[in-house]
Amino acid sequence: MRKTILIIDDEKDMSAMLKQYFELKDYNVMLAENGIAGIEKAARQPDLILLDINMPDVDGLEVCRRIREHVTCPILFLTARIEDQDKLDGFSAGGDDYIVKPFSVSELGARVAAHLRREDRRGQAPHRLLLDDQFMIDYTTHQVTNSGEAIPLTPKEYEIIELLSTHPGQLFSKERIFDHIWKMDSNADPNTAMEHISRLRAKLAAAGCKPYIQTVWGVGYKWVK
Secondary structure, three states: OOOEEEEEOOOHHHHHHHHHHHHHOOOEEEEEOOHHHHHHHHOOOOOEEEEEOOOOOOOHHHHHHHHOOOOOOOEEEEEOOOOHHHHHHHHHOOOOEEEEOOOOHHHHHHHHHHHHHHHHHHHOOOOEEEEOOOEEEEOOOOEEEEOOEEOOOOHHHHHHHHHHHOOOOOOEOHHHHHHHHOOOOOOOOOHHHHHHHHHHHHHHHHOOOOOOEEEEOOOEEEEOO
């Protein structure tokens, strides 16, 4: 089945060029010319979103925050911002990758394909993990629930919980987590992993889950058996 990409960018020339490129690669492409239109079209549940940060009215970071609770697909930021804090802000908002303009379209295409392959592999996972008769990780649908209630996680947050929970008791440094999950983004910072783990823990705690992710101070993180 053809994958659908949503491009949210107010630069019409950029959007048209990307649309032409990805359609030649056999993707379905939707365009949104501003943040409000992007929020509306994201409700159609595309397979991946390319999201410009620097847009008038509602910028990409705010768009990402608004759609993240009901959109689980990868969100890749397109931006001219290059400061480390800008990248952390993007990941904190729920983004999965950060591509700095100007960029190589072929590199962007490779990253898009890699994110989509990763999503497909997740969907083929064959089993579930049930803890304490109420906390469940479904590796087939990559859904996490507690007492039957879904916990909304971003793709990167899910990748972290999948990595740790499938290696219970094994210690992972932030650098190892970063290398495993952000290997396609050589411009990101290993501290990004810590930011995502902090946000993941907060979501699990808010859902009433036990603290399954344990910090080994000065070393890293592990999943409590």
